[in-house]
């Protein structure tokens with residue numbers, strides 16, 4: 138707050154505020170001007186203001202100059218006229234006084250009672266047209282006069298009274314002649330008798346206009362004044378233009394300077410209120426002063442007109458300049474604005490481009506690039522301050538299914554909702570990003586508590602698991618999360634992301650809807666899986682797959698009744714890879730579909746080849762996985778393969794796991810019916826593990842069941858397994874299905890199955906899976922010498 142005044146009084150807060158605000162506004166204005174001074178829209182007006190200042194300064198200067206000159210001139214003229222007028226009046230009054238003195242002399246010295254005729258005769262009197270000379274008795278009676286007939290007021294008691302006691306020149310008050318209406322003046326002197334007593338007066342009467350007859354309108358104008366003022370302050374006569382007046386009273390002392398130095402003063406004349414350059418001079422020896430006045434308005438009229446012309450021109454010029462500058466400034470402003478707008482649009486565009494470069498268009502979350510940058514920054518900080526951070530890799534578990542069944546719009550809606558839920562689960566300082574598809578990644582830069590990561594991961598799982606409302610229906614998805622921690626699981630961005638991905642994969646493997654922390658063990662598994670996956674992608678084209686064949690034998694005769702084609706992968710580095718290792722990877726990646734087609738085609742070709750070689754026409758079984766089973770092209774592909782290879786469909790058996798059929802009975806029935814129409818045989822694989830209902834089994838168009846190896850393993854000893862195996866065989870027989878026991882490894886197992894009327898065996902006890910050439914030998918041997926196992 139500011140303190141004003143020496144008394145230390147503080148100003149009121151409101152005033153101080155408004156002063157501050159004004160100062161601030163002024164400061165901002167100056168700053169703005171300073172920053173934009175080079176802009177034409179400011180430069181033009183500023184230059185124009187300077188130019189206007191110059192124009193108006195010059196105009197006003199010249200006007201003032203001319204006014205001063207005119208004023209001086211008016212004063213000078215007033216003085217000059219005054220000097221001339223003074224001389225005229227002095228002469229006129231002196232002449233009048235001379236006449237009075239002459240008559241007085243004639244009266245007193247020569248004793249003439251009426252000297253007027255003699256003096257007139259000798260032409261010593263002034264012209265009678267203008268002057269009336271009279272002799273008046275002490276009582277005011279007219280003794281003699283040059284006027285033919287004396288009219289009007291001939292006796293003036295004041296005048297008589299004054300001269301009775303004084304022997305001076307008396308000048309009367311002006312009086313108006315009642316006959317002519319003209320103002321008149323009388324000049325008188327005392328007449329003495331021989332003994333010196335008052336004997337009357339001699340008088341000269343004059344038309345007052347005589348004294349202002351020198352009024353020259355060319356010099357004095359219409360409003361000038363010429364006047365004869367008595368020392369008593371009474372105008373004896375005054376003339377303005379054609380108007381002759383008398384009798385006005387003024388302050389003599391104020392009007393007539395008591396000095397030799399006469400000046401013309403600009404005064405408002407009290408008798409008519411007109412401002413005039415007024416000069417006044419007292420007449421030497423007489424109680425009179427001459428007054429000359431030049432009207433200010435008239436004297437300055439020309440200058441005023443000139444000034445108006447100057448002002449008009451300056452105003453016109455200023456207006457034109459303002460208009461021109463206004464126009465130029467406006468154009469320049471518009472140009473600057475459009476430049477500014479273009480620049481702003483450019484900046485906005487750049488910002489938009491940058492935003493798009495770093496954000497996901499669907500969820501508005503940071504994208505992969507931005508996440509990488511943030512992760513790198515946070516790793517640097519965590520490293521500097523010896524802190525931990527966590528990267529959570531999240532993948533939705535059933536997203537593809539929702540996308541496929543509900544469409545991409547619903548999928549997008551789901552992803553947006555997931556993004557919102559994820560953000561709600563973390564702190565503002567954490568980062569949620571979308572990498573693409575249904576993959577999200579979360580950065581927890583500060584792990585305040587040991588349990589924070591796990592708590593957050595669990596919170597996320599719960600949030601995602603809550604139902605989503607898509608297209609008016611409730612849907613549920615789950616998520617799998619992999620977690621890597623800096624610095625224990627990686628020191629750089631790539632490693633942390635990769636390890637979180639590995640952990641996420643493990644979470645998927647472990648049943649989904651869970652989270653896993655990265656570990657070295659996980660890494661090893663992941664590496665192996667990666668190696669397999671990479672190799673699998675090229676295995677077909679590199680012709681690395683082989684088929685081995687395992688015999689199925691009749692339980693009584695021991696004759697080979699058929700065979701199962703089993704896939705093998707000859708990996709260039711890993712050697713022969715077992716199907717249990719690579720088939721799950723092929724299933725997950727979808728590679729099982731082309732690989733499965735290759736198996737079907739190869740098995741059929743081989744079977745047809747053996748038939749053509751004269752070997753027995755035996756059935757051949759091929760396994761189908763879940764993905765193959767639901768593949769929409771399965772039936773057409775199969776029909777094509779059968780047609781291409783010339784394989785008898787009735788000799789081809791497809792083995793489908795019981796658990797797979799039971800997942801979706803309706804769908805299974807639909808596919809099995811289609812397969813059946815192609816005349817292929819259908820066998821339920823791993824029977825006993827899938828908890829089939831009898832009603833479902835009855836619906837399916839089946840040909841065989843293969844009792845799962847786990848029952849056979851202890852069938853000779855375990856009572857429960859015996860009972861179950863017996864029950865399965867009975868059920869198979871009831872449904873008229875061929876019952877095959879798989880995984881038979883011992884004589885005891887074979888005996889038990891034979892005793893319980895199982896139809897066929899398959900297992901190492903008889904044959905292991907072998908390559909085609911070796912299996913051919915088996916077939917040839919059987920053709921030559923039928924065998925019997927008993």
Ligand SMILES: Nc1nc2c(ncn2[C@@H]2O[C@H](COP(=O)(O)O[C@H]3[C@@H](O)[C@H](n4cnc5c(=O)[nH]c(N)nc54)O[C@@H]3COP(=O)(O)O)[C@@H](O)[C@H]2O)c(=O)[nH]1
Nearest residue numbers: 703704716717736760761762822880881882899900901906
């Ligand atoms: N979709 C496809 N699945 C296939 C294909 N080839 C194989 N598989 C599946 O891989 C699983 C493992 O097969 P594999 O390692 O070949 O094992 C088979 C036999 O070697 C094994 N077997 C046979 N007799 C015995 C035995 O006495 N003891 C014992 N421990 N193992 C034995 O059983 C496997 C065949 O089982 P099954 O298919 O249930 O008849 C396997 O589950 C195959 O399904 C393929 O081309 N496509």
